[in-house]
Amino acid sequence: MKAEPLIQQNDGYLKKTPIFQFILLSILFPLWGAAASLNDILIAQFKSVFTLSDFATALVQSAFYGGYFLIAIPASMVIKKTTYKIAVLIGLLFYIIGCSLFFPASHMATYTMFLVAIFAIAIGLGFLETSANTYSSMMGPRESAxxxxxxxxxxxxxxxxxxxxxxxxxxxxxxESLEKQLARMTPEEAHDFSLAMLQHTLQPYKYMIFILIAVLIVFLFTKYPSCKVQVDQKLKSTPGMKETLRYLFKNKRFGKGIIAQFLYVGMQVAVWSFTIRLALVLNDDLNERSASNFMVYSFIAFFVGKFIANFLMTRFSPQKVLVVYSIIGTALLGYIVFATNMSAVYAAVAVSMLFGPCWATIYGETLNVVQDKKYTETAGAILVMAIVGGAVIPAVQGIASDLLGSIQYAFIVPMLCFVYVGYYFYQEMKREQAIDSSASDYTSIQS
Structure with missing residues (x-):
């Protein structure tokens, strides 16, 4: 039976979603989820092995999300010159290279080399996210993007x-925790023990290399639609970078969406970066392995939160759902700051449920305010660049923790971020209500 042809609209959106290609594209999303969550493990490991401050450990996230920031625009230019699929393949190749760099990093045993490997992975993920997020939103009818x-x-x-x-x-x-074990050792013993612990950091990346190669091969041989705006060749209206940036930053709603995305990613990464540390501080009997269970619970909560939000968004507007999520999330982060027992850790787990729909909703809604779709690729890249919040906010929280002498008090940083995110969605909700009200009044007058 011959496959039904993929019908593409002039604005780049497809008339119907190709199921197999959409599922394969969606498989890319857990690949960067795995890389990001491994950073939370590395932060806890490096904290003791390299004897780092909370600010220094946050440089793991700075290297990771800084790579996203630097590569997003070049990735969008690759997409503009070639296709989304080519950008995905380049991203997978860089991801494989970054994982491979953990081999020399684990033997050289320097913090800097690990940061280089993480940065290389981030370059690959920058290509993947710049292409896959926009590609997913366009792979079907515009109204369901x-x-x-x-x-x-x-x-x-x-x-x-x-x-x-x-x-x-x-x-x-x-x-016992690494900190306790190292405290009882002589400097020579601590050095040898630290080298042995660093060898373990290589292990998960070995498995990931094989998975990435398999995905790369399948993606290479799968046919994908272009999902690009059809440009009238006579007009040759493909815009340059200066024109595109001028157009985008005149759009105030686009700018507000960028700020919201920056702060959202920053608070999410900050909370997850310090959840294991929070558990170790509040319960002296835990070690790193047992404390990591709280991150498993956090991501389960994140997963459940997405499903609940997807269900609610079929009945209410995304803006209304996210306003409620933001209010509850802000309250939970405030509780972490002042709680005196392990309930603070469970609040950190619970707040992950409220993170679930934020990224995709901000991304989709902000991309949708770009009315002229010839600017779509660059707009998507700038939204991915906003991921640099993950490099900045955890570092700010790390500085706050070092200055205040309390990892708990430092959670006020992501709490303030959630306040702004809630305000952003509240403004979008009021704007949507005003449009609906105007449309209703117009219909009444017509009838």
């Missing part, structure tokens, strides 16, 4: 859970 992206994003926490489990069982070891 945000829902489609939310469905793809639902796969992300599956990868996050896998990443944490790989880190828990392949990087972390049994016994």
């Amino acid at each position: 945000t829902l489609r992206l939310n469905i793809s994003q639902t796969f992300t926490p599956i990868g996050s859970i896998i990443g944490i489990l790989l880190g828990k069982y392949l990087i972390f070891q049994e016994g």
Whole structure:
């Protein structure tokens, strides 16, 4: 039976979603989820092995999300010159290279080399996210773009859970926490022990290389639609970068969406970066392996939160759902700051449920305010660049923790971020209500 042809609209959106290609594209989402969650494991491991401050450990996230920031525009230019599929293949290749760099990093045993490997992975993920997020939103009818992206994003926490489990069982070891074990050793013993612990950091990346190669091969041989705006060749209206940036940043709603995405990614990464540390501080009997269970719970909550949000968004507007999520999330982060027992850790787990729909909704809604679709690729790249919030906010939280002498008090940083995200969705909700009211009044006058 001959496959039904993929019908593409002039604005780049497809008339119907190709199921197999959409599922394969969505499989990319857990791949970067796994890489991001492994960073949370590495932060806890490096904290003790390299004797780092909370700010220094946050440089793991700075290297990771800084790579996203630097590569997003070049990735969008590759997409513009070639296709989304080519950008995905380049991203997978860089991801494989980055994982391979953990081999020399684990033997050289320097923090800098690990940051280089993480940065290389981030370059690959920058290509993947710049292409896959926009591609997912466009692979079907325009009116369901945000829902489609939310469905793809639902796969992300599956990868996050896998990443944490790989880190828990392949990087972390049994016994007392690393800090306690190192405290009883002589400098020579501590050095040898630290080298042995760093060898374990290589293990999860070995498995990931094989998975990435398999995905690369399948993607290479799968036919994909272009999902690009059809440009009238006579007009030759493909815009340059200066024209595109001028157009985008005159759009105030686009700018507000960028700020919201920056702060959202930053608070999410900050909370997840310091959840294991929070558990170790509040319960002296835990070691890194047992404390990592709270990250597993966090990503399960994140996954559940996405499903609940997807269900609610079929009945209410995404803006209304996210306003409620933001209010509850802000309250939970405030509780973490002032709680005096392990309930603070459970609040950190619970807040992950409220993170679920934020990224995809901000991305989809902000991309949708770009009315002239010839600017879509660059707009998507700038939204991915906003991921640099994951490099900045955890570092700010790390500085706050070092200055205040309390990892708990430092959670006020992501709490303030959630306040702004809630305000952003509240503004979007009021704007939507005003449009609906105007449309209703117009209909009444006509009738």
